[in-house]
Amino acid sequence: MSEAGTTVAPVDTDRDKGIEDWLTDTRVSYDTVAASYADQMREALDAAPYVRAALALFAEKVRSADGGPVADVGCGPGHVTAHLRELGLDAFGFDLSPAMVDVARREYPGVRFEVGSMTELDLPDASVAGLLAFWSLVHVPDSALPGVFTHFRRVVRAGGPLLVGFHVGEGSRLKSEGYGGHPMKVYVHRRQPAQVAALLREAGFTIEAQWLLSPDADVPGAVLFAI
Numbered sequence: 001m002s003e004a005g006t007t008v009a010p011v012d013t014d015r016d017k018g019i020e021d022w023l024t025d026t027r028v029s030y031d032t033v034a035a036s037y038a039d040q041m042r043e044a045l046d047a048a049p050y051v052r053a054a055l056a057l058f059a060e061k062v063r064s065a066d067g068g069p070v071a072d073v074g075c076g077p078g079h080v081t082a083h084l085r086e087l088g089l090d091a092f093g094f095d096l097s098p099a100m101v102d103v104a105r106r107e108y109p110g111v112r113f114e115v116g117s118m119t120e121l122d123l124p125d126a127s128v129a130g131l132l133a134f135w136s137l138v139h140v141p142d143s144a145l146p147g148v149f150t151h152f153r154r155v156v157r158a159g160g161p162l163l164v165g166f167h168v169g170e171g172s173r174l175k176s177e178g179y180g181g182h183p184m185k186v187y188v189h190r191r192q193p194a195q196v197a198a199l200l201r202e203a204g205f206t207i208e209a210q211w212l213l214s215p216d217a218d219v220p221g222a223v224l225f226a227i
């Protein structure tokens, strides 16, 4: 996901916001932009060969760990979930925004999409063969990340892969509009791969690979592969 074409104002911190505040702001923001986000992202993977390569590698890792259900956490309109299914995975999606889930269900009938927050990941222990979180962690404040990664570790069965993608950089921005000029009130957190990797290790993951995407862009991306 790129931050291009959006209004992004730097802020010092969101540490004073309570968890319900940022979850509500994020939910309402993505409910507002769900249809236009889907329009902008529907074909996005076609122009992202390195991201597709990461997804293909993730799919290979799931298959070599004997397959099974795969969770796309913060799935948005479901285009990545659908791509994982095209790659042969039994993928389902999970998102905070009911409007995003409605769009995903409409666009990909027959695929399972559920509403929920990764901060209270409502999945049984060791119930998924792999977990993907693509540019959804960018809205989770530092204070909530350890809890989210503990949930990820809890629900992914031993040996199953985790793939996370996020914006690289420092600090937090308040995004006040996006995806066609719609009002938003959502914090976007940029992080260094080493910082995310350290938190994943603390939650019990082993980092297998780290890719830097578009390193010459204003806001590069990163994907981390872990088990």
Ligand SMILES: C[S@@+](CC[C@H](N)C(=O)[O-])C[C@H]1O[C@@H](n2cnc3c(N)ncnc32)[C@H](O)[C@@H]1O
Pocket: 001, 023, 026, 027, 030, 041, 073, 074, 075, 076, 077, 080, 094, 095, 096, 097, 100, 116, 117, 118, 119, 133, 134, 135, 136, 137, 139, 140
């Ligand atoms: C930038 S979009 C990314 C969507 C999709 N993964 C993609 O790659 O295009 C961020 C998504 O994360 C979801 N999200 C944000 N916080 C979440 C949370 N706590 N739990 C689940 N989903 C969340 C938002 O509703 C939104 O759909």
